[in-house]
Amino acid sequence: MGKLGQVIRSTFGLDASFLLTAQTQLKEIPGWDSMNSVNLELSINAEYGLDSSNFTLTDETTLKELATQLNQ
């Protein structure tokens, strides 16, 4: 999952043992909740230089969908 995977692992403190795939939904990430969603938002702001209005984070958003949003 490249850069996005690294951002998620760093934000949520995940080591390599937790498998991230294109189909992984945000709600499946350990520690995901409404508060940590803000942390992910801030990490994406910092790593991608994108304003929060450029992407949407929901419980059901998959990593593939998020990557598509960030690459557009």
Place this chain on the structure above:
Amino acid sequence: MKAALISTGSWVPGDPIPNSALTQFPAERLPLIQQKTGIAFRHYAGPGETTSDLALKAAQRCLAKAGFPAGQLDAILLTTSTPDRLIPATATSVQAALGASQAFAFDLNSVCSGSLFALHVADCMLRAGVYQNILVVSADIYSRFLDPQDFATYPYFGDGASAALLSTVPDDAPVGFAAAYLRSDGRGAELIQIPAGGARLPHARMKNPRDAFFKMDGRAVYEFAVTKGTEAVQMTLARAGLQPADLDWLIPHQANQFICEEIARRCGVGVEKLVTNLARRGNTASASLLLALDEMRDQADPAGRTICLVAFGGGLSYGAMVLRT
């Protein structure tokens, strides 16, 4: 003989810090703090303030309210998970500053359940008949161990201290500790932690600087708190032979308004009996229980009250006590 609560005291440092002051987070996200936790303000210790400084102020207030000389204390139990240093115990600094020359003093760490566990230990020590007067002091400065950039933890904690003086009373006294139910579950040890700074991971061996900060699995902790907090209250009331309607005050650990309300609801305790101060104080960790109790005692006459204290926290640890004041 048995043990009774004689006096309480508390201390919060500095001015109240509103959510709006947390400018490291997007302004449009700050309303989430109060929406999700009920917290609107917290206090932070100043750069030169230590856990023992806060503890001392709370202890002094507690003893002053009772007109009790520190020199007559038999023991000081200090609860904290943010001690001044790993060694020596923070309690000894408080003991020296109070001039409690006859007291032995030690720290007790059960994270946010610490004050409840210490009250129970003190109760047992007094019931044994060996000691007569014990001071429980609870103090935490979590602001020193939170990642300022972590929206999932930083906004929710405040610094503070509280204290309770317990003394022996005759068995037929109308006041005293009536029942307790305490448990630990180490299978959940990873859910609430500060990974580095101990023997497991000394700071010098950290590879990830964020291991120096507090971390918590929010969803899992919420479920644990409401489930086990409810269990603790129900078990304690049963042991005391009481019904929820017999309580005057239900005082939970002040972690989250919705956890507190859910425990009250599940236990059949009316919201009018629920005591919270977290909107103004945040989560002050082990200090929160006695801080809420002390502030309530200042607002409403504590005489003739039947009170249930319930706590839950890292360990995992949880429990409840019923007392009459």
